[in-house]
Amino acid sequence: MRLNQRASITLRLTVFFASASTVVLLLLGYLIAGAVEQHFVEQDMDVLTGKLDLTRHALLKVRSDQDLISIPQQLDDSLVGRHGLAVVVVAPDGQTMFATSGAEFPQALLERKIQADALHPVVWKTARNTPFRGIATLAETGIKDASPAIVAVATDISHHEHFMNSFRVTLWSFVIVAALLTGFLGWVAVRRGLAPLQAIRQKAEGITAHKLDARLTLDWVPAELADLVDTLNAMLSRLEESFRRLSDFSSDLAHELRTPVSNLLTQTQVTLSRTRTPDEYRDVLVSNVEEFERLSRMIADMLFIAKADEGQIVPSREKMELEQVAADLIDFYRLIADEKGIALSSSGNGQIMGDSLMIRRAISNLLSNAIRHTESGGSVSVAIEPYDASRVSIVVTNSGATIPAIHLPRLFDRFYRADPSRHWEGTHSGLGLAIVKSIVQAHGGEVSVQSAAGNTSFIMVIPRVD
Template sequence: MKPAGRQSITFRLTLLFASASAAVLLVLGLLIGNLVERHFDEQDMEVLQGKMELTRHALEKIRLASDLQALPQQLDDSLVGHHGLAVAVVAASGQTLFLTHGGEFPQALLANTSDTPNSRPIIWKAKDGVPLRGISQTVRTGIEDAQPVVVAVATDISHHEHFMRSFRSTLWSVVVLAALITGLLGWMAVRRGLAPLHAIKREAAVITADRLHSRLATEAIPVELVDLADTLNQMLSRLEDSFRRLSDFSSDIAHELRTPVSTLLTQTQVMLSRARTVDEYQDVLASNAEELERMGKMIADMLFLAKADNDLVVPHLETVDLRAEAEALASFYEAVAEENGVTLTVEGNATAGGDRLMLRRAIGNLLSNAFGHTPRGGYVRVRIGVQGDRIATIAVENSGEAIPPEHLPRLFDRFFRTDPSRQRLAEGVGLGLAITRSLIQAHGGVASVRSAKGVTVFELQIPLAPVPAHA
């Protein structure tokens, strides 16, 4: 269900197309209308000025007052065939010397005292509702010492107004129709343009937790959507990897917990099957305590990894002398090295910004792992150095059987073991390397491994200067 107030892209683009076309047509129509109306104005002014010139010429020919009697006839003759034209001649005294039959002129037009026509014509309506446009000016006659007369000329503009009303009505109709048609065409174009998105939606809808291996096809989609499809495919790859890791983790943890739980349950049932001596009870309780301690350590490690996955492991940053930490751990492992006939050495110097206890734990995990896989007569070497001018490196190298290349990418995974049957320094649960990687990542560093020709090297890269976690 679409949330209230949220509009679809199709609706928005359709509305945009319709509004844009309506606005363009409206502006174009108004522009054309103004040009047509201006043309009518200029056409009317040309006619009015022509009749004004004719009337002025007729008045200039009058030399005697008696000649004014012939003026009406002359002007009537000049207006023959010019329907809609009206002329008025008014003397300075207010006497109307000539007025076209049925002509009506406003007083503002007849009161003009300028000897040039109005710069802007006056528009008015006659008593019968006919719209008129007119101009006026004062004109001198040929009679000496005579006052100038006011000549007013008007023309009927009802045809022009009718045309403009019809034009505006047609314009609005075309704008509305064009908006509807453009909106429909825009809707069809948008629907067609968004078809690849709907296809992506249909493909994504069938991807479930059981089908995370499926990917969106990118061959037939437009170039603009390729990046989106690639991003979704990358997200699916990450989800598939996360689900695989979660499934493996669940399976591994069930396997790891089943053995000690079964051992505890079996021992307890055997002890309860009949009466036992105090020594026997103590032996079983001691064995149970060892199993419970191992389980407690595994659970604590799992909780730590869960915190690391959610960026909750925040190192207490300080300057750490890596050589001193490595030598302190080497002293702890000297007895083990002697017992197993393994040579242990520490080389190089470097300081890094980090949490002393976390870094010691990371190095200790690598040493424990190295001793667990180094045969008698072999060696374990810790090499400390600086890479470039910003990275401190700690490499724990041990001799022994090389790790197959296909196992290297998963060595830092939880509960992963290349060969569970191999001898270990202590019974582990397969979380040491995973914890080491989480500790180094919390410092903004990187953990890596390489193995070839009987030599395995685990390397930790840590920033030299103190930096915020996950920088």
């Protein structure tokens, strides 16, 4: 039976148990019925072969035609008290020498040409619908050069068939009841076995966006479901972390967008509060352009990160000399660094196959971040060196306050800042490090940060891709 694909596990297993038990019971019933039937056949054959041997023995004592006359009486005497037993003896000339009262044998059993296989039992019914099982064979006489006679012996098997019919009814009734009982017990067992799944479902129903910290307990879970519960708990942990980050990101994004929008709105309202000169309007528009540029950069950065998260950023591959890239960026930031009294330097060299614009942007973001968080008199360095046989590391290090270890894993999150009370300065959008992470991952690399003893190092590890 084919079940609907949406059928419950309970129904599926119940049907499976009932079907399997029914098949087993049917096979068992068939074997038992066959064994009982074979027992009756063997029992009948013992009686028939005994009478057949007795008749053959009597025929061997016949020495003349006169002796044949006494054969019927001898056979009648041997069959006294044997109810339901039929015997027939057919002479070589086809005449019936002896036959019990009411004996009805099929003609095929008495044909001389089939006597080679005569001991194979044959079952038939008489004109009165009485079932018989019989055998026949050739029997030699003591008369010299005489053809053998045909001896057939049969027994009434009515009581056997009656017993077998009752036995089959009882047996198949038991099989049906046992199959139904097994199905019911299977249903009970499956319901109890699946109870932990129901408990897991009920527990999961209570987990909402406001209760993502809830976890499934392993105390009452069977060993087979322990891995499932562990997987669900791990999924809940990931969902909780993702939801928290999404919530933080939404809050930070709203906060970051509120500032330039508020500035634009306030400045525009003040400007429109009275008539102003063309120069004053021009100054307001210039200020608005700066805010619009900040919003534009933030939106562009967000789109870049969103595409990177979806795997839509596919960097081009070109040979890059990292030493030259670092030198060019050091020259670009040197004026800013000199104004703050910060020393810039680079060392090492290496080659990779990557997207030149993306790699430059990642190193530029790290340099900009390092200069912004380095006090006057500090230093910022870029070190390029082999990481292993197939990768190159780019390490941007700046001196300054050590970042607490608790903040290090989240520095590459969007809008995350180690000091929540500190707002992003100037035109900085708070997405620089997140963009660095997206670029490095798009190149198949990894990024990390270390901070200790007054030095903070951002490390990009990028495959060479020869």
